[in-house]
Amino acid sequence: MLPDSADVTSVYVVHVPGFHVPRPLGAQQARGHLPCFLPAVSRDAQKKMGAEVRSWRIHRRTGHTFAQLARFMNPIVRGWIQYYGAFYPSALRPFLQRINAYLLRWIRRNYKRLAGYRKARTCLQGITQRYPGMFAHWRLCRTIWGAG
Structure with a gap:
């Protein structure tokens, strides 16, 4: 019974x-x-990952190239995707979109001609189309948080 x-x-x-x-x-x-x-990634795990990404201060690394940022970030983000995205990868989407927002801030700060939001967003979208494998998280999410 x-x-x-x-x-x-x-x-x-x-x-x-x-x-x-x-x-x-x-x-x-x-x-x-x-x-x-x-199972999906827990809120506590998302907070810890978010704190880790914030501690990198990506937008302040203006001396680095995009490829250097990718070499630094990819092993860590790939591990998170493999562990937390094994069963429910779409639950990671908001977090991965936030990483893209940090990359957008880096572009706006590093290239003064791309200081405007729309120009920088267009540039980031072009990079994601030309080099889809540059960042590990781009295979799951290429959009930007808050971009609609």
């Missing part, structure tokens, strides 16, 4: 460090569907 639907939820909740496993909807339980395993 199967346990109550409330017990089914408690039996199938999985705790994995750095992941958030959403609880199934009550309607799915009532129809007899068991909860699925679809």
Whole structure:
């Protein structure tokens, strides 16, 4: 005999460090569907990754080239994508868009002729199209946070 639907939820909740496993909807339980395993990156992990990226102060590294930034960032970001994006990669999209926003700030600060937001965004979009493999996160997300 199967346990109550409330017990089914408690039996199938999985705790994995750095992941958030959403609880199934009550309607799915009532129809007899068991909860699925679809863990996403937790908010705490997102905050830690965001703090790490902020600590890099990308927009202040005006002495570096785009390729140097990619060499510095790619191993770390690739590891995050492999670990946290293994099951639910689209949950990382807002975080990866923020990295693109930091790269946009770097462009605006490094190239004075691209100080305007639209010019810098057009430049970054052109770079993502010409060199799609330059940054590890561009295979999942090429848009900029807040760009619409």
